[in-house]
Amino acid sequence: MAENEIKKGLAGVVVDYTAVSKVNPDTNSLLYRGYPVQELAARCSFEEVAYLLWNGELPTPEQLAEFTAKERAGRALDPVVKQVIDALPTTSHPMDVCRTAASVMGARHPLAEDSSREANMAKALDLFAAMPAVVAYDQRRRHGQDVVEPRDDLGYSANFLWMAFGEEQVPEVVEAFNVSMILYAEHSFNASTFTARVITSTLSDLHSAVTGAIGALKGPLHGGANEAVMHTFDEIGIRQEESLEEAAARAKTWMENALAQKKKVMGFGHRVYKHGDSRVPTMKAALDKMIAHYGRPELLGLYNGLEQAMDEAKAIKPNLDYPAGPTYHLMGFDTPTFTPLFVASRITGWTAHIMEQLDANSLIRPLSEYNGHEERHLP
Numbered sequence: 001m002a003e004n005e006i007k008k009g010l011a012g013v014v015v016d017y018t019a020v021s022k023v024n025p026d027t028n029s030l031l032y033r034g035y036p037v038q039e040l041a042a043r044c045s046f047e048e049v050a051y052l053l054w055n056g057e058l059p060t061p062e063q064l065a066e067f068t069a070k071e072r073a074g075r076a077l078d079p080v081v082k083q084v085i086d087a088l089p090t091t092s093h094p095m096d097v098c099r100t101a102a103s104v105m106g107a108r109h110p111l112a113e114d115s116s117r118e119a120n121m122a123k124a125l126d127l128f129a130a131m132p133a134v135v136a137y138d139q140r141r142r143h144g145q146d147v148v149e150p151r152d153d154l155g156y157s158a159n160f161l162w163m164a165f166g167e168e169q170v171p172e173v174v175e176a177f178n179v180s181m182i183l184y185a186e187h188s189f190n191a192s193t194f195t196a197r198v199i200t201s202t203l204s205d206l207h208s209a210v211t212g213a214i215g216a217l218k219g220p221l222h223g224g225a226n227e228a229v230m231h232t233f234d235e236i237g238i239r240q241e242e243s244l245e246e247a248a249a250r251a252k253t254w255m256e257n258a259l260a261q262k263k264k265v266m267g268f269g270h271r272v273y274k275h276g277d278s279r280v281p282t283m284k285a286a287l288d289k290m291i292a293h294y295g296r297p298e299l300l301g302l303y304n305g306l307e308q309a310m311d312e313a314k315a316i317k318p319n320l321d322y323p324a325g326p327t328y329h330l331m332g333f334d335t336p337t338f339t340p341l342f343v344a345s346r347i348t349g350w351t352a353h354i355m356e357q358l359d360a361n362s363l364i365r366p367l368s369e370y371n372g373h374e375e376r377h378l379p
């Protein structure tokens with residue numbers, strides 16, 4: 001019997017203050033620096049949201065111009081980072097590539113050993129600007145394609161898609177991508193952000209914290225779920241000739257079987273939200289637009305069938321990864337690229353938390369209750 005109460009997974013434990021975002025499961029709301037995420041997704045660019053997360057306020061037009069100029073100047077793939085990526089097998093998981101790239105960028109950063117707020121702000125902006133090129137190039141090289149150089153006449157989202165596909169995308173697609181980046185940007189003390197804060201609390205550097213956070217995000221219980229959602233769709237089978245109703249019926253049967261076998265189905269459930277994820281309606285609206293744009297109602301059938309069967313059996317609701325996965329699929333990203341897209345976005349939230357942690361730091365070091373052998377001695 002434990003002397004101390006054990007809170008497995010730190011569930012329900014409040015660890016520290018944060019002013020970056022507020023997740024409220026009772027009102028099913030999410031605020032970034034006080035602003036509802038839905039409002040930001042409807043009215044702002046991802047660049048404005050990044051600025052808000054780091055600075056606490058939305059930028060003035062002059063501040064935004066200065067910020068976007070810096071972001072655009074930092075978009076090109078560093079030749080050394082490219083060399084390192086090229087040295088990795090094309091079978092490496094793209095999250096491993098992202099993690100390695102973040103680490104290399106840290107070791108090469110001119111301010112590597114400087115952890116002042118100013119230096120960390122510069123490092124955060126550099127990672128934010130450069131990660132899309134890493135994600136886009138890694139997807140391209142897996143398909144035998146070359147780097148597409150960034151364009152400084154395009155905003156963050158349009159340029160990201162340009163570098164990934166080498167073609168300009170129509171405004172509806174850019175808009176849906178921008179929405180996904182904003183929704184993925186920040187979510188209080190989730191596992192990857194907490195990892196970043198733990199690393200920062202030892203007074204380690206920003207890139208080490210981001211590299212660790214990428215590792216935490218990779219797992220299917222966290223960011224890896226957006227990739228896993230697509231594996232589920234693939235396992236059920238995507239049949240473009242099928243009607244919405246036919247696809248929904250097959251998906252329902254698949255889910256009933258999966259739950260009968262006590263499987264965990266990725267893209268459903270959440271540690272904090274128990275009545276639905278605040279971000280899902282906005283992401284689902286973006287998915288609906290992409291389904292209409294690409295003319296793929298059978299994907300909506302699969303989506304609805306799984307959601308309905310899960311709701312009927314267990315009343316467990318989808319999380320953000322559920323609509324995000326098929327949205328990225330429709331845009332043309334390959335499945336292993338989905339979680340790196342989450343990385344590119346969450347760099348903003350992670351680094352905002354790293355700076356907040358440093359502003360009022362205390363080493364994060366919880367206790368454990370020992371349940372191994374009683375004291376014993378060598379013979």
Ligand SMILES: CC(=O)SCCNC(=O)CCNC(=O)[C@H](O)C(C)(C)COP(=O)(O)OP(=O)(O)OC[C@H]1O[C@@H](n2cnc3c(N)ncnc32)[C@H](O)[C@@H]1OP(=O)(O)O
Nearest residue numbers: 220221222223225263264265266267268269270271319321
């Ligand atoms: C952006 C994000 O990171 S969002 C999260 C992405 N992760 C996923 O989609 C992975 C799938 N979901 C899960 O594994 C969980 O819901 C988690 C890890 C996200 C949250 O888990 P917890 O709060 O620890 O809840 P826990 O895993 O204990 O689940 C509670 C009950 O619901 C069930 N449950 C929860 N999620 C699911 C699921 N996706 N599929 C099937 N059953 C589920 C559990 O089996 C458990 O049932 P039991 O009480 O009969 O054992």
Ligand SMILES: O=C([O-])CC(=O)C(=O)O
Nearest residue numbers: 186187189190191271272
């Ligand atoms: O908050 C969490 O535990 C996971 C999540 O939704 C996120 O990181 O966006």
